[in-house]
Amino acid sequence: MSQVGAVLTLSGLTKVYRGHLGIGRSVALDGLDLSVAPGQVFGLLGQNGAGKTTTLKLILDLLRPDRGEVRLFGRPPSDPAARARIGYLPENPYFYDYLTAEEFLDFYGRLQGLPRAVRRERVRESLSRVGLADRASTPLRKFSKGMVQRLGLAQAIQHDPDLVILDEPMSGLDPIGRREVRDLILGLRAAGRTVFFSSHILQDAEMICDRVAILDRGRLRACGRLADLVSSSVRWFEVSIRGAVPEGRFERVSSTGDEHLLRVPDIDGLARTLDATHRAGGQVLSVWPRRETLEDLFLREVGHAAATRSDG
Amino acid sequence: MSRARWVTALALVVALGGASISARALERLAPAAERAGQLLYLPNGKHLRIVSLGHSSLLADLIYLWAIQFYSEYNTTDRFRYVRHIFGDVIAELDPHYIDAYWLGAMILTIEARDLEGGLALLDLGIERNPGNWILPYLAAWECNMASNAECATRYFEQAAAVPGAPLVARRMHASMLARTGALDDALRLWVGVLEDPDSDDVSRAIARRKVREVRAEIERSALRDVIGAFRISNERLPRDLAELVRRGYIRQVPSDPSGQPYAYDATTGRITSAAGRVLGEP
Amino acid sequence: MRAPRASGVVTAIALNTFREAVRDRVLYLLLVFALLVILVARFLALVTVGSEEKIVKDFGLSAISLFGVAIAVFVGVSLVFKEIERRTVYTLLAQPVRRWQFVVAKFFGLLAVLAVNVVLMYATVAIALWLEGASSIELLPAVWLILVELAIITSFALLFSSLTNPILAAVWTSAVYVAGHLAWSLRLLAERVPPGVARWACEAGYWILPNLDRLDRKATVVHGLDVPAAFLLWSTLYGACYTTLVLALACVAFERREFR
Numbered sequence: 001m002s003q004v005g006a007v008l009t010l011s012g013l014t015k016v017y018r019g020h021l022g023i024g025r026s027v028a029l030d031g032l033d034l035s036v037a038p039g040q041v042f043g044l045l046g047q048n049g050a051g052k053t054t055t056l057k058l059i060l061d062l063l064r065p066d067r068g069e070v071r072l073f074g075r076p077p078s079d080p081a082a083r084a085r086i087g088y089l090p091e092n093p094y095f096y097d098y099l100t101a102e103e104f105l106d107f108y109g110r111l112q113g114l115p116r117a118v119r120r121e122r123v124r125e126s127l128s129r130v131g132l133a134d135r136a137s138t139p140l141r142k143f144s145k146g147m148v149q150r151l152g153l154a155q156a157i158q159h160d161p162d163l164v165i166l167d168e169p170m171s172g173l174d175p176i177g178r179r180e181v182r183d184l185i186l187g188l189r190a191a192g193r194t195v196f197f198s199s200h201i202l203q204d205a206e207m208i209c210d211r212v213a214i215l216d217r218g219r220l221r222a223c224g225r226l227a228d229l230v231s232s233s234v235r236w237f238e239v240s241i242r243g244a245v246p247e248g249r250f251e252r253v254s255s256t257g258d259e260h261l262l263r264v265p266d267i268d269g270l271a272r273t274l275d276a277t278h279r280a281g282g283q284v285l286s287v288w289p290r291r292e293t294l295e296d297l298f299l300r301e302v303g304h305a306a307a308t309r310s311d312g
Numbered sequence: 313m314s315r316a317r318w319v320t321a322l323a324l325v326v327a328l329g330g331a332s333i334s335a336r337a338l339e340r341l342a343p344a345a346e347r348a349g350q351l352l353y354l355p356n357g358k359h360l361r362i363v364s365l366g367h368s369s370l371l372a373d374l375i376y377l378w379a380i381q382f383y384s385e386y387n388t389t390d391r392f393r394y395v396r397h398i399f400g401d402v403i404a405e406l407d408p409h410y411i412d413a414y415w416l417g418a419m420i421l422t423i424e425a426r427d428l429e430g431g432l433a434l435l436d437l438g439i440e441r442n443p444g445n446w447i448l449p450y451l452a453a454w455e456c457n458m459a460s461n462a463e464c465a466t467r468y469f470e471q472a473a474a475v476p477g478a479p480l481v482a483r484r485m486h487a488s489m490l491a492r493t494g495a496l497d498d499a500l501r502l503w504v505g506v507l508e509d510p511d512s513d514d515v516s517r518a519i520a521r522r523k524v525r526e527v528r529a530e531i532e533r534s535a536l537r538d539v540i541g542a543f544r545i546s547n548e549r550l551p552r553d554l555a556e557l558v559r560r561g562y563i564r565q566v567p568s569d570p571s572g573q574p575y576a577y578d579a580t581t582g583r584i585t586s587a588a589g590r591v592l593g594e595p
Numbered sequence: 596m597r598a599p600r601a602s603g604v605v606t607a608i609a610l611n612t613f614r615e616a617v618r619d620r621v622l623y624l625l626l627v628f629a630l631l632v633i634l635v636a637r638f639l640a641l642v643t644v645g646s647e648e649k650i651v652k653d654f655g656l657s658a659i660s661l662f663g664v665a666i667a668v669f670v671g672v673s674l675v676f677k678e679i680e681r682r683t684v685y686t687l688l689a690q691p692v693r694r695w696q697f698v699v700a701k702f703f704g705l706l707a708v709l710a711v712n713v714v715l716m717y718a719t720v721a722i723a724l725w726l727e728g729a730s731s732i733e734l735l736p737a738v739w740l741i742l743v744e745l746a747i748i749t750s751f752a753l754l755f756s757s758l759t760n761p762i763l764a765a766v767w768t769s770a771v772y773v774a775g776h777l778a779w780s781l782r783l784l785a786e787r788v789p790p791g792v793a794r795w796a797c798e799a800g801y802w803i804l805p806n807l808d809r810l811d812r813k814a815t816v817v818h819g820l821d822v823p824a825a826f827l828l829w830s831t832l833y834g835a836c837y838t839t840l841v842l843a844l845a846c847v848a849f850e851r852r853e854f855r
Contacts, residue, residue, distance in 0.1 A: 017855070057685075057854065060685075060688070060689045061688070062685060062688060062689075062853070062854040063853050063854065063855070064853060080598035080691035080692065080693060081598050081691065083598075083689060083690065083691045084598045084599075084691035086689070088685075088686060088689035089686075090682060090685045090686060092682075093682070093686065094681045094682055094683060095683060095686070096611070096615060096683060098614065098615060098618040099611075099614070107607060107611055108686070108690065110599070110603060110604070110607040111599065111604055111607055111608070111687065111690040111691070111692055112599065112690055112691065113598060113599030113600075113603075113691060152686070155686065165689075320843075323839070324839070324840065324843055326836075327835075327836045327837075327839040327840050327843070328836070328840060329836075330832055330833075330835070330836035331833060331836035331837050331840060332802075333832075334829045334830070334832040334833035334836060335802060335806065335833055337825075337829045338806070338809055338826070338829050338830060338833060341823070341825065341826050341829065342809050342826065344778075344779035344780075344782035344783060344801075381783070381787055
């Protein structure tokens with residue numbers, strides 16, 4: 001499945017880990033196909049162990065596929081010219097702790113092919129962009145985890161790559177940090193760059209992705225525009241009441257004392273339930289319209305797969 | 313991409329060529345054999361033992377193997393200079409109970425370098441360190457014997473025989489050597505001992521029996537020769553026959569040799585012969 | 596955007612390696628040890644009868660050689676391993692660099708560290724000798740040859756650390772060091788062994804193993820004997836070519852390596 005002009009294409013990508021002496025063989029990826037167009041934010045989603053990191057390593061030539069191929073800007077990832085146009089941040093990054101922030105970025109700038117004058121400029125720029133301008137001369141061993149993450153992002157974007165690849169960029173960050181990363185990604189898209197990231201936190205993906213792919217045990221379960229996969233219509237209403245439980249077409253989710261949480265399937269049912277509660281003398285505490293989330297989709301796909309697996 | 317491959321391949325071929333050429337050139341300038349020769353300057357075994365970290369016996373074996381190879385190379389000049397050092401100070405220090413080393417070193421010295429003294433010194437070293445070993449003194453005795461030095465052979469055979477557990481042959485050789493050096497009474501005593509020893513085997517006993525007879529005969533003949541000599545001094549002539557000695561009172565009766573026959577006496581030369589004596593090797 | 600030039604990449608990583616090694620505590624430990632040994636020799640010379648100069652020279656040269664090898668093996672082996680274990684190698688290889696550039700750069704970085712160490716240790720020996728009123732210039736050929744030997748050992752350290760875990764890599768590298776110093780015996784064995792497969796194997800082993808023992812001229816310079824220029828040149832050429840070949844193998848090994 002290769003689109004012309006696609007920034008990243010995976011075709012039939014398969015990776016099998018052979019165990020020792022043939023024991024412990026596990027299929028990390030099984031025939032993965034996907035394509036990322038320029039200017040998108042693409043989320044590769046899945047549980048831990050689904051194969052997300054394996055996919056990213058295959059994209060970066062850290063692993064070689066057993067079958068299938070990877071194309072970055074139409075070239076194989078082993079070609080440095082292809083990798084010159086990408087920026088990468090691994091999960092839980094660890095960097096040379098004896099370098100200062102500035103030295104670190106300068107070093108990577110050299111590897112990225114930035115000439116000296118440009119390099120100095122970019123280093124300064126990206127440090128301030130990630131909010132580390134005042135830490136330029138601090139050795140990395142004194143950095144907190146959040147700061148390391150931000151520095152890693154700086155390294156990934158300082159050479160203005162066309163494609164930024166991030167592995168779990170929001171993991172381990174506090175809410176402020178996560179918002180900053182989200183803003184950065186959106187900023188990259190606004191500038192016309194493409195972002196490809198992996199995550200197991202579906203809420204974050206929901207907020208910023210254009211397209212998502214859901215990976216489960218090495219297999220692609222769903223792939224497409226977020227809007228196409230997850231309908232924006234209301235799925236059900238959650239009503240919280242106090243008092244006696246009235247009659248009606250609903251499902252009682254939970255009860256605490258005389259407070260009850262009900263799930264009502266549609267708007268008609270909602271009106272009738274509210275009415276019934278009033279007549280029974282109860283009190284309506286809150287009404288919440290619930291839309292389908294990515295999580296629902298995920299649980300449905302993965303749960304479905306699990307069910308078929310246990311049946312089969 | 314392909315051009316880079318070619319350049320790399322070429323560079324590797326050049327490197328391979330360079331390595332081979334320089335290796336050969338260096339081999340000419342500093343051949344490996346040179347290194348082997350430097351082993352002659354091995355430090356003392358006491359020091360090597362420390363370095364060997366508990367593997368001194370193995371190290372002794374390795375040096376022994378090297379020494380064998382080295383000393384079989386006949387065109388090495390001046391190869392005997394360090395035999396004593398290698399076998400005595402190095403191998404023997406590393407492993408004092410390495411019997412073969414003492415023996416081989418001594419053999420090289422005595423046979424090839426014709427240095428009996430050096431060889432014996434090496435064997436003495438071994439004997440000193442291995443008092444329970446009879447082979448070394450026995451070998452030393454044989455070296456002496458081959459060099460026709462009966463006295464030192466006797467000494468060593470005695471030493472060998474004295475080691476508990478030494479085989480009878482050591483005592484027999486001791487006895488023979490004693491006889492050869494003229495200590496006939498001691499020799500007789502030893503032979504009698506062998507004969508009468510309940511642990512002696514039949515072969516030894518048979519030999520001892522014969523030897524006892526021979527030595528006795530030799531003792532008697534020796535005594536007779538003394539008497540004849542005394543007669544000659546007194547009478548300024550040799551006696552006409554043995555009976556004359558009896559008549560004149562020098563001896564009580566004409567003795568018989570161990571086989572029961574009277575001794576034959578040659579009046580012209582004054583020599584005594586006997587059947588037993590012929591067995592002893594006299595004409 | 597173009598990929599950067601190979602020389603730029605190699606220089607950058609080599610410099611980084613140098614920086615890293617210089618800030619590594621193990622290195623300082625070894626260096627301090629070496630310097631101590633040399634100073635101890637100075638004091639030992641006081642209790643000897645004659646040959647004070649020789650003792651300082653012997654201790655000094657052996658310290659340079661042994662500690663040099665220790666650094667080459669232990670630091671060399673951990674260099675690649677640390678990068679892999681701490682996953683700094685991931686971000687590095689994601690850049691537009693080729694894997695062989697990484698290996699070559701590590702080599703040159705470590706070689707630079709070794710050279711600096713050797714110079715420092717030699718300077719200490721020179722000072723110790725100067726205090727005796729003795730010269731140390733004549734030791735230089737042996738020191739140079741030690742450096743050549745260290746280059747060969749380092750290339751093996753990189754090769755093995757690209758193939759296996761650091762403990763095994765250290766063991767293998769040390770084994771090559773020992774075998775290299777005993778290679779001459781293979782030549783002699785070849786002469787004693789009957790012609791055929793065994794002899795061919797001994798000869799092959801002799802030429803394939805690095806002949807490190809021949810690079811040892813410590814005893815020669817200590818006795819004031821001459822090391823011919825031809826010998827130095829051929830030895831340097833041998834070291835350079837041999838190192839290149841081993842590094843090429845290391846590059847191949849690293850190229851094929853997958854990072855799970």
